[in-house]
Amino acid sequence: MINDPVLINDWLPVAVVKQLEEINLIAVRLLGEDLVLWRVDGQTLAWQDLCIHRGTRLSLGQVVEGDKLECPYHGWTYNTVGKCVSIPAHPEQTPPRKAVVKTYQAQEKYGLVWVSLADPEHEISPFPEWDDASYRKIFCGPYQVKAAGPRVIENFLDVGHFPFVHEGILGVRDRPVIEEYDSQIGPEGVISKGVRVYQPDPYGTGRGDSVTYTYRAHRPLTASLTKESDGPRFSIYLTITPHETVESTAWVWMAQNYGYDIPEQELVAYQDEIFGQDLPILQSQRPELLPLDLQAELHLRSDRTAIAYRRWLNELGLTFGTS
Ligand code: FES
Numbered sequence: 202m203i204n205d206p207v208l209i210n211d212w213l214p215v216a217v218v219k220q221l222e223e224i225n226l227i228a229v230r231l232l233g234e235d236l237v238l239w240r241v242d243g244q245t246l247a248w249q250d251l252c253i254h255r256g257t258r259l260s261l262g263q264v265v266e267g268d269k270l271e272c273p274y275h276g277w278t279y280n281t282v283g284k285c286v287s288i289p290a291h292p293e294q295t296p297p298r299k300a301v302v303k304t305y306q307a308q309e310k311y312g313l314v315w316v317s318l319a320d321p322e323h324e325i326s327p328f329p330e331w332d333d334a335s336y337r338k339i340f341c342g343p344y345q346v347k348a349a350g351p352r353v354i355e356n357f358l359d360v361g362h363f364p365f366v367h368e369g370i371l372g373v374r375d376r377p378v379i380e381e382y383d384s385q386i387g388p389e390g391v392i393s394k395g396v397r398v399y400q401p402d403p404y405g406t407g408r409g410d411s412v413t414y415t416y417r418a419h420r421p422l423t424a425s426l427t428k429e430s431d432g433p434r435f436s437i438y439l440t441i442t443p444h445e446t447v448e449s450t451a452w453v454w455m456a457q458n459y460g461y462d463i464p465e466q467e468l469v470a471y472q473d474e475i476f477g478q479d480l481p482i483l484q485s486q487r488p489e490l491l492p493l494d495l496q497a498e499l500h501l502r503s504d505r506t507a508i509a510y511r512r513w514l515n516e517l518g519l520t521f522g523t524s
């Protein structure tokens with residue numbers, strides 16, 4: 202396990218609930234640890250993907266009798282708390298007391314399965330639009346990225362790249378100026394308000410306009426943005442699975458209170474395109490680890506959110522994906 206004290210005590214996303222409902226058993230990798238996820242009575246369990254008999258992957262096994270997990274090798278079965286309850290080769294024998302799989306905490310929220318590898322110190326980051334029926338929610342991704350989680354979050358918090366990487370969609374080349382805005386670090390993480398950028402067609406009406414974003418980094422690997430407006434409102438909730446130091450998965454929820462008639466596919470395709478534009482940038486960045494020493498890269502006023510993010514990660518003592 203990649204033993205980052207901040208991340209192992211955090212909730213991290215690992216899978217889509219719907220997918221797990223369909224196939225019952227999934228293998229995932231989180232911070233260098235192989236996990237098996239399985240479901241019993243509407244609840245997700247997350248265990249180390251390792252049978253204590255001969256180290257076989259339990260995710261190759263199957264759920265039996267509705268509430269037990271059977272190892273594929275010699276058929277040892279484990280109950281929902283990870284205790285071995287049957288050894289088929291010796292039915293008369295009570296399984297040894299040490300025959301217990303390592304278990305982790307898991308919960309479902311926002312349609313995702315979240316796991317904590319130690320003792321979660323925070324709730325899962327808030328996504329207020331989730332419970333607000335006036336918002337349509339669109340799930341995008343998951344996107345695989347060969348980059349460190351903090352680099353992916355920092356890219357999400359960055360508006361200066363819009364006119365170049367997302368030219369014609371999130372910005373235009375001849376209006377690249379980023380005006381002053383405010384960025385703060387608080388108990389809830391990083392928040393930047395009043396981040397303005399000109400966009401050619403921000404609300405799908407065909408008209409260009411300056412839009413104002415609020416950005417938040419709630420946790421080291423979860424962030425959100427909201428396009429501020431009195432009418433149409435749009436938000437994104439982004440959370441990252443750190444599989445390995447430079448191997449991540451991005452899970453994206455878009456929420457909007459307009460455009461109900463637009464086919465979902467079209468909205469997902471929009472996000473796919475944007476993420477596809479960021480991908481080569483992210484995978485090209487060197488060093489791969491996000492430098493927390495503010496002397497290490499160059500920073501401008503428009504990089505305020507990134508500066509605050511790096512400072513905050515430093516304050517939290519995050520070591521994962523950073524240098
Ligand atoms: S390795 Fe799992 S039952 Fe033998």
Ligand SMILES: [Fe+2]
Nearest residue numbers: 356366367479
């Ligand atoms: Fe981008």
